[in-house]
Amino acid sequence: AQSVAQPEDQVNVAEGNPLTVKCTYSVSGNPYLFWYVQYPNRGLQFLLKYITGDNLVKGSYGFEAEFNKSQTSFHLKKPSALVSDSALYFCAVRANNNAGNMLTFGGGTRLMVKP
Amino acid sequence: DAEITQSPRHKITETGRQVTLACHQTWNHNNMFWYRQDLGHGLRLIHYSYGVQDTNKGEVSDGYSVSRSNTEDLPLTLESAASSQTSVYFCASSAYVGVGETQYFGPGTRLLVL
Numbered sequence: 001a002q003s004v005a006q007p008e009d010q011v012n013v014a015e016g017n018p019l020t021v022k023c024t025y026s027v028s029g030n031p032y033l034f035w036y037v038q039y040p041n042r043g044l045q046f047l048l049k050y051i052t053g054d055n056l057v058k059g060s061y062g063f064e065a066e067f068n069k070s071q072t073s074f075h076l077k078k079p080s081a082l083v084s085d086s087a088l089y090f091c092a093v094r095a096n097n098n099a100g101n102m103l104t105f106g107g108g109t110r111l112m113v114k115p
Numbered sequence: 116d117a118e119i120t121q122s123p124r125h126k127i128t129e130t131g132r133q134v135t136l137a138c139h140q141t142w143n144h145n146n147m148f149w150y151r152q153d154l155g156h157g158l159r160l161i162h163y164s165y166g167v168q169d170t171n172k173g174e175v176s177d178g179y180s181v182s183r184s185n186t187e188d189l190p191l192t193l194e195s196a197a198s199s200q201t202s203v204y205f206c207a208s209s210a211y212v213g214v215g216e217t218q219y220f221g222p223g224t225r226l227l228v229l
Contacts, residue, residue, distance in 0.1 A: 036220075102160060
């Protein structure tokens with residue numbers, strides 16, 4: 001079975017500082033990894049994904065994520081946080097041997113960026 | 116612009132009642148999904164469909180059903196609502212079945228079962 005862990009329920013960072021939201025995964029086979037963001041009272045918005053190739057993936061709104069196979073991690077990063085980045089972030093994984101191509105989501109991490 | 120919509124956005128119902136949540140997408144996507152979101156659990160898959168007349172059970176399908184009579188719509192029915200089904204429900208769609216395919220989500224329906 002595939003699973004995703006987001007070890008931090010909440011991450012606090014000051015505006016202008018770099019941010020990291022952690023994600024680790026467990027799958028059998030090659031992983032395909034996704035980050036989504038959810039703003040209050042809204043649906044999930046796609047940020048970025050790792051399929052293959054360069055381990056550093058760049059996405060929307062200045063976010064990037066680094067795939068680390070040895071550590072089974074896919075941490076979300078941004079060099080300089082904005083107050084408007086405050087939201088709920090979800091990591092998700094899909095395995096290439098998953099016949100149903102199902103996404104498995106982590107529990108979410110709330111990012112709070114303070115002015 | 117193409118989009119995915121859900122209705123109603125908020126619903127209060129009583130235990131034992133049948134409830135149907137609507138999901139409509141204008142992307143002409145083949146695949147549609149229903150998830151529920153609960154604190155600490157992230158999103159969990161309820162049912163999904165890969166095309167007209169196709170439906171499949173997800174991780175938490177008990178007490179829910181779906182039907183797919185056209186490409187655009189995948190209504191979710193709670194046959195006899197229970198308090199444990201109080202949750203936020205999200206519909207999603209994607210164009211094709213593939214490991215790299217991105218799912219796109221609707222705005223959600225907040226359901227309260229009293």
